[in-house]
Amino acid sequence: MASRSGPTLNMIASALDVSVATVSNALSGKGRLSAELTKRIRDKADELGYTPSQAARALRTGRSRVLGLVLPDIANPLFPQIAQAIEYAASTAGYGILIADSRGSVAMQTDAINRLIERDVDGILIVPRLGTRIVDVGRPLAVIDSPSTPNSTVSADHWQGGQLVMEHLVSLGHRHIVLIGNNPSSNVQNDRIGGMRSRLPPGGRAQVLWIEQHEDICGKGAPLQLVERVNAGATAFAAVSDLHALRALTELQNAGIPVPARVSVTGFDDLAWSAMITPALTSVRMDVASIARLAIEALLQAIESDPPGTTGAVTAETSSVPMTLVVRQTTAPPFVPINNQNAPEGEPA
Amino acid sequence: MASRSGPTLNMIASALDVSVATVSNALSGKGRLSAELTKRIRDKADELGYTPSQAARALRTGRSRVLGLVLPDIANPLFPQIAQAIEYAASTAGYGILIADSRGSVAMQTDAINRLIERDVDGILIVPRLGTRIVDVGRPLAVIDSPSTPNSTVSADHWQGGQLVMEHLVSLGHRHIVLIGNNPSSNVQNDRIGGMRSRLPPGGRAQVLWIEQHEDICGKGAPLQLVERVNAGATAFAAVSDLHALRALTELQNAGIPVPARVSVTGFDDLAWSAMITPALTSVRMDVASIARLAIEALLQAIESDPPGTTGAVTAETSSVPMTLVVRQTTAPPFVPINNQNAPEGEPA
DNA sequence: TCGACAAGATTAATCGTTTAATCACGGTAA
DNA sequence: TTACCGTGATTAAACGATTAATCTTGTCGA
Numbered sequence: 046m047a048s049r050s051g052p053t054l055n056m057i058a059s060a061l062d063v064s065v066a067t068v069s070n071a072l073s074g075k076g077r078l079s080a081e082l083t084k085r086i087r088d089k090a091d092e093l094g095y096t097p098s099q100a101a102r103a104l105r106t107g108r109s110r111v112l113g114l115v116l117p118d119i120a121n122p123l124f125p126q127i128a129q130a131i132e133y134a135a136s137t138a139g140y141g142i143l144i145a146d147s148r149g150s151v152a153m154q155t156d157a158i159n160r161l162i163e164r165d166v167d168g169i170l171i172v173p174r175l176g177t178r179i180v181d182v183g184r185p186l187a188v189i190d191s192p193s194t195p196n197s198t199v200s201a202d203h204w205q206g207g208q209l210v211m212e213h214l215v216s217l218g219h220r221h222i223v224l225i226g227n228n229p230s231s232n233v234q235n236d237r238i239g240g241m242r243s244r245l246p247p248g249g250r251a252q253v254l255w256i257e258q259h260e261d262i263c264g265k266g267a268p269l270q271l272v273e274r275v276n277a278g279a280t281a282f283a284a285v286s287d288l289h290a291l292r293a294l295t296e297l298q299n300a301g302i303p304v305p306a307r308v309s310v311t312g313f314d315d316l317a318w319s320a321m322i323t324p325a326l327t328s329v330r331m332d333v334a335s336i337a338r339l340a341i342e343a344l345l346q347a348i349e350s351d352p353p354g355t356t357g358a359v360t361a362e363t364s365s366v367p368m369t370l371v372v373r374q375t376t377a378p379p380f381v382p383i384n385n386q387n388a389p390e391g392e393p394a
Numbered sequence: 395m396a397s398r399s400g401p402t403l404n405m406i407a408s409a410l411d412v413s414v415a416t417v418s419n420a421l422s423g424k425g426r427l428s429a430e431l432t433k434r435i436r437d438k439a440d441e442l443g444y445t446p447s448q449a450a451r452a453l454r455t456g457r458s459r460v461l462g463l464v465l466p467d468i469a470n471p472l473f474p475q476i477a478q479a480i481e482y483a484a485s486t487a488g489y490g491i492l493i494a495d496s497r498g499s500v501a502m503q504t505d506a507i508n509r510l511i512e513r514d515v516d517g518i519l520i521v522p523r524l525g526t527r528i529v530d531v532g533r534p535l536a537v538i539d540s541p542s543t544p545n546s547t548v549s550a551d552h553w554q555g556g557q558l559v560m561e562h563l564v565s566l567g568h569r570h571i572v573l574i575g576n577n578p579s580s581n582v583q584n585d586r587i588g589g590m591r592s593r594l595p596p597g598g599r600a601q602v603l604w605i606e607q608h609e610d611i612c613g614k615g616a617p618l619q620l621v622e623r624v625n626a627g628a629t630a631f632a633a634v635s636d637l638h639a640l641r642a643l644t645e646l647q648n649a650g651i652p653v654p655a656r657v658s659v660t661g662f663d664d665l666a667w668s669a670m671i672t673p674a675l676t677s678v679r680m681d682v683a684s685i686a687r688l689a690i691e692a693l694l695q696a697i698e699s700d701p702p703g704t705t706g707a708v709t710a711e712t713s714s715v716p717m718t719l720v721v722r723q724t725t726a727p728p729f730v731p732i733n734n735q736n737a738p739e740g741e742p743a
Numbered sequence: 744t745c746g747a748c749a750a751g752a753t754t755a756a757t758c759g760t761t762t763a764a765t766c767a768c769g770g771t772a773a
Numbered sequence: 774t775t776a777c778c779g780t781g782a783t784t785a786a787a788c789g790a791t792t793a794a795t796c797t798t799g800t801c802g803a
Contacts, residue, residue: 101453452790
């Protein structure tokens with residue numbers, strides 16, 4: 046029933062004895078109005094603390110000024126950063142962010158999108174789940190994943206980030222490096238690993254350890270057997286995420302292998318705790334704020350360009366944002382034993 | 395201009411040659427309708443893929459069926475879990491969740507709330523920032539913090555969680571424990587520490603290490619000097635968050651102190667990576683799903699009980715949800731040297 | 744046979760904004 | 774004097790759903 050949030054255009058109009066249309070025009074700056082009356086109306090609106098009814102506006106204009114944000118799954122520790130950056134960029138542009146969680150399942154991702162559509166969002170931002178093909182949602186859509194994802198709108202330049210890591214390790218003198226990934230079907234992870242590989246100098250060795258494969262064999266949460274890698278000559282572990290870097294770091298520390306004195310470790314994403322651990326983790330940070338801004342800009346452009354039937358993924362001009370290396374304490378030159386030849390490959394008798 | 399999201403009541407009505415009111419009644423189950431016609435209308439609606447316009451409904455009924463979620467700041471690693479649980483509980487009840495980030499500042503928390511109100515949310519869920527006094531927002535409000543926060547609606551029973559930790563450590567044989575907190579003005583942290591202390595047996599020792607105070611003196615990110623605590627006889631470190639537990643764990647490991655062989659470490663919140671590190675972290679988990687459900691229930695009750703002017707914080711019957719201890723690998727009986735008296739207090743010459 | 748009543752459907756008002764179309768009016772040119 | 778024009782404001786029609794009030798029929802009892 047009664048649920049007036051506050052003053053309406055009508056109230057302002059009758060208080061000033063003008064018509065609602067006039068008030069509407071005065072506040073929106075459209076139509077032809079005398080400066081004097083415009084000012085009187087604006088003052089009155091401020092005085093009464095007028096805020097337009099989004100519902101009425103949405104009904105009339107057909108735009109809700111709300112965007113939907115679909116996140117892959119909550120396990121993603123980047124969620125907070127992304128959500129925050131997007132909310133900020135959106136609210137600056139006068140848009141709200143409605144969240145929808147896909148609970149990690151691809152089927153639910155579709156449900157999540159439908160829920161958003163039923164709520165009349167003007168557009169959707171999505172960080173897709175591994176290997177998902179995005180369906181046409183009948184609304185402008187911005188995809189944040191990796192540059193090699195088809196239809197990606199904007200993302201960090203994961204490949205270049207990988208190069209940064211490898212260049213850093215190589216310049217320290219590392220030549221035998223283990224790359225730690227989780228799932229080879231992730232575009233992001235593949236880009237990062239590809240970037241790292243691309244900067245491996247001739248004669249360098251880089252093997253990939255895919256955690257999910259390892260766990261399929263050895264069981265969930267099983268040790269990664271990094272010590273054996275160290276014994277085989279690896280001097281650095283470069284993970285595609287701080288999460289995995291942390292797993293590696295603690296496993297090494299627990300085995301009594303000093304980091305970075307004996308081996309180096311690097312991560313990706315510069316998560317909240319990365320600087321807090323001992324030793325502080327060397328990582329690669331993505332410019333979430335820029336990414337969010339670009340994604341929102343591209344989306345809003347698609348939305349605000351007249352034909353409201355616009356559908357499908359949109360594209361930003363700058364579609365990939367450089368990452369930056371954050372060097373901290375887990376990286377150092379490789380350990381060199383007194384005897385230069387430290388069991389590099391074959392077992393010394 | 396033109397922006398029909400899809401079929402409207404009107405279209406269904408004219409397709410079936412009945413009035414819109416009839417269609418509305420048929421779909422909502424109100425009014426007096428023949429079963430036959432109701433079915434025909436429902437079928438037609440399904441056939442056309444009708445979804446009601448939220449904007450129109452909101453305008454007419456005065457309820458947007460959207461709730462606002464205000465989170466303290468993004469650094470909170472619990473954000474994902476909370477957001478997910480809340481979104482799930484809300485969407486089950488037919489509500490959407492609009493997020494607002496306060497970027498860690500108290501002033502912005504107010505801004506965030508205002509943005510939500512301007513978007514006509516029906517109610518607000520808030521996880522308040524340290525020591526914030528919640529202003530009256532003119533809308534039903536559910537506060538999720540700690541039971542000792544005034545006006546709290548529902549939360550985990552942090553005190554009881556603390557008791558769980560201490561009981562566990564004590565049963566293992568620990569008597570000299572360092573409690574690690576961040577900021578003494580946090581209700582949550584105080585509850586957890588209070589709970590731990592309350593289960594300390596006679597003769598036991600528990601000192602609190604407040605990280606923020608420590609950093610004010612020694613600088614941000616400075617080592618916590620835990621080794622000295624160990625030398626002074628401490629056999630366990632109980633942190634109020636997995637974040638701090640991780641910090642302690644890596645610092646100890648880095649110093650060559652084996653966990654749990656030499657000292658035990660516990661955390662709180664059971665964050666995503668807690669089970670993945672080596673050794674896996676013993677922690678206390680809160681039942682986020684129940685908390686979210688209770689908070690939403692309380693909020694919806696306030697919203698749906700007729701007087702839409704209802705304002706201020708609401709209260710759930712069950713206002714505190716028990717936590718559960720997750721014992722993993724960082725806790726074990728205290729280290730006992732051959733000589734039973736291991737430099738407990740005084741220095742042996 | 745008439746009135747009352749219930750069931751089943753319709754009418755019309757309303758929510759608050761936007762916006763195209765219209766109107767009133769004073770000034771200017773013919 | 775009259776036609777015309779521009780300025781500044783108003784009118785009124787949407788947008789789509791909800792809902793109280795009303796209308797139409799058919800049935801049943803008196």
